[in-house]
Amino acid sequence: xxxxxxxxxxxxxxxxxxxxxxxxxxxxxxxxxxxxxxxxxxxxxxxxxxxxxxxxxxxxxxxxxxxxxxxxxxxxxxxxxxxxxxxxxxxxxxxxxxxxxxxxxxxxxxxxxx
Amino acid sequence: xxxxxxxxxxxxxxxxxxxxxxxxxxxxxxxxxxxxxxxxxxxxxxxxxxxxxxxxxxxxxxxxxxxxxxxxxxxxxxxxxxxxxxxxxxxxxxxxxxxxxxxxxxxxxxxxxx
Numbered sequence: 767x768x769x770x771x772x773x774x775x776x777x778x779x780x781x782x783x784x785x786x787x788x789x790x791x792x793x794x795x796x797x798x799x800x801x802x803x804x805x806x807x808x809x810x811x812x813x814x815x816x817x818x819x820x821x822x823x824x825x826x827x828x829x830x831x832x833x834x835x836x837x838x839x840x841x842x843x844x845x846x847x848x849x850x851x852x853x854x855x856x857x858x859x860x861x862x863x864x865x866x867x868x869x870x871x872x873x874x875x876x877x878x879x880x
Numbered sequence: 881x882x883x884x885x886x887x888x889x890x891x892x893x894x895x896x897x898x899x900x901x902x903x904x905x906x907x908x909x910x911x912x913x914x915x916x917x918x919x920x921x922x923x924x925x926x927x928x929x930x931x932x933x934x935x936x937x938x939x940x941x942x943x944x945x946x947x948x949x950x951x952x953x954x955x956x957x958x959x960x961x962x963x964x965x966x967x968x969x970x971x972x973x974x975x976x977x978x979x980x981x982x983x984x985x986x987x988x989x990x991x992x993x994x
Contacts, residue, residue: 771898778896784885787965794972842973849966851901855959858908 770847773825777848780824786817793827793840800829800836884961887939891962894938900931907941907954914943914950 780786789803804814818838821827825844829836894900903917918928932952935941939958943950 774901775896775898778892782889782892782896784889787888791969791972794969795976845969852963855905855908858905862909
């Protein structure tokens, strides 16, 4: 569970930046080289590479260098793990409403009997 | 769209911390006072209040002070907005697979004709 929590920290931190979210969105359409990925962003390559590093260490993307070209791919399973956290929250809400439902049914029953 | 992006930055930043995620999870069960929320965490109140401030400015929670008690509530609609980003990514993947499907069908057609 500790690992899940640590990986959520990294994933959400990585997603808290518009450039990094744009890279994730681009990689959803398929693998791409660093050069291709950097193109839409005006800033210099060094600052872009920092974003790639954050994304890689969060586990949301992987990269491989062949010759002179480093290609990035999305690690969907790790993005899905972050999304899972939202599902868990919804389960908490659902169980809360279920309890409220039971309470209301119970109260209604008491009223009907009176 | 700029506002959506800015609010995503804030929401994901807020979620990148285990204490803040635990507060969100607790508030999913219903509103709670700062005192109740702070209880499970060993650290001092000032550092806990910083987390509450981050959560409030991200829009994920709201708080109201009545008398001496400040009560926090979850703003589910803003949590849902962050979750929506994941749905958008999935739509990108789905359209990609659809394109691949069409390509494969097209290639199969060409093969059948040859």
